[in-house]
Amino acid sequence: MYRIGVDIGGTGIQAGLVNLQGEIIGQKECSTNVKLGFLKIIESIRKLVDSLLETYNLTPQDIEVLGFGVPSFINQQGKVTCVNLNWYEEDFITTLRETFPEFKVAAENDATVAALAEAKFGSMKGYPYAVMLTLGTGLGAGIIINGQPFVGAHGMGSELGHVVIGINDFKCKCGNNGCFETFCSATGIVRHTKRLIRIGRKSCLVDVCKGELNRLSAKKVFDAYRIGDEVAVQSINRFKKYLAIGIANIINGMDPHIIAIGGGVSRASDIILDGLEEEIRKHILYKKEDFAKVVVAQLGNEAGIIGAAFLEQKQFG
Ligand SMILES: [Zn+2]
Structure with a gap:
């Protein structure tokens, strides 16, 4: 089994295939085209994830969790406002669930995601x-x-x-x-x-x-x-x-x-x-x-992908 972590940033988006030991096996990325709007950005992430699966000859059943880190707060209804991404009260969690129906989807703020990676596999392990x-x-x-x-x-x-x-x-x-x-x-x-x-x-x-x-x-x-x-x-x-x-x-x-x-x-x-x-x-x-x-911290930029991959699904409003 594997996990996928997606690190959504203001300039770029990285999706990584991560094994259960927290190692990144493969990575795909694209730039964040903020002008195209929320739905187009989510569409571009779908393409990244599909391309990862294709490259490594995997199916959604091989993926325990598809996790996302966003540079923003996610409210109780799963909505996200992020000025850098030009997102205003976007229905983030619902849209992810609709875009990735075959996956268990999870998401958190990017700083929390980085902390999770460091706690599981890096400087704060144990x-x-x-x-x-x-x-x-x-x-x-x-x-x-x-x-x-x-x-x-x-x-x-x-x-x-x-x-x-x-x-x-x-x-x-x-x-x-x-x-x-x-x-x-x-x-x-x-x-x-x-x-x-x-x-x-x-x-x-x-x-x-x-x-x-x-x-x-x-x-x-x-x-x-x-x-x-x-x-x-x-x-x-x-x-x-x-x-x-x-x-x-x-x-x-x-x-x-x-x-x-x-x-x-x-x-x-x-x-x-x-x-x-x-x-x-x-x-x-x-x-x-x-x-x-x-x-x-030890994991540098990789913390964004690894931490996102190890999030667990939670309930939203
Ligand atoms: Zn302040």
């Missing part, structure tokens, strides 16, 4: 209470309890990126000020660094960006940190301080065994993990006790 933070453009989070995704009573839980942990100099897209993701994401790092430069702080990043600050990226800030650029050091230290506060909140709230950090920002894991444990300890309540190990 730990019953596991949390993954995906630090990229935003901060996605997934909570796994005893091997199963936890998304709460109404499906909207695990949005740890919107836990308020301080006061920031710009508002979050959700309307609040001080969300975890506004401090601890690539966007947060870039915005704060730009602000320091705009108020007149000297930085090599101005030359690195050839004077055009819209070329600034989190990677450039981490690179400048490595050579001791003062603005970059201040910006990254601020990021690390808030990462520790955010993680301390997770520990105070749910005390997981392990927390994995993934996403593009985690490529600078040597910088991120350096001193993090001590900083977290400052902010947790029970300072003398053991607390969650913080590790770097």
Whole structure:
């Protein structure tokens, strides 16, 4: 038996055939043609899945579950709104069931899906209470309890990126000020660094960006940190301080065994993990006790496919 995981992203869609050991056997992909609309995107996924089955000479009966990861919240009625995909209250689950009647269909938010993959086959394997933070453009989070995704009573839980942990100099897209993701994401790092430069702080990043600050990226800030650029050091230290506060909140709230950090920002894991444990300890309540190990995610982009493949079907409204 096999499973199929489909990772739906704003620019591309990947469908992977996964064996029961969590290894990707084969993969097909297409670009996400957002302009064509919801139904055409689902149609293009049907083609990817059919082509996977054909390539590996399989039938739908060989597939235990066809799982999907979407960059969005799925509500209790199975509907999805995702601005990046140009989807507004689309009847996602019903449409999947109609498009793939021969399959058991399952779906979750992409950060939850990545967490499931890391908990089953990657950095968080063997730990019953596991949390993954995906630090990229935003901060996605997934909570796994005893091997199963936890998304709460109404499906909207695990949005740890919107836990308020301080006061920031710009508002979050959700309307609040001080969300975890506004401090601890690539966007947060870039915005704060730009602000320091705009108020007149000297930085090599101005030359690195050839004077055009819209070329600034989190990677450039981490690179400048490595050579001791003062603005970059201040910006990254601020990021690390808030990462520790955010993680301390997770520990105070749910005390997981392990927390994995993934996403593009985690490529600078040597910088991120350096001193993090001590900083977290400052902010947790029970300072003398053991607390969650913080590790770097292992599966990279493959987590989206593997995690989706290992979702289980659940009831929607
Ligand atoms: Zn927010």
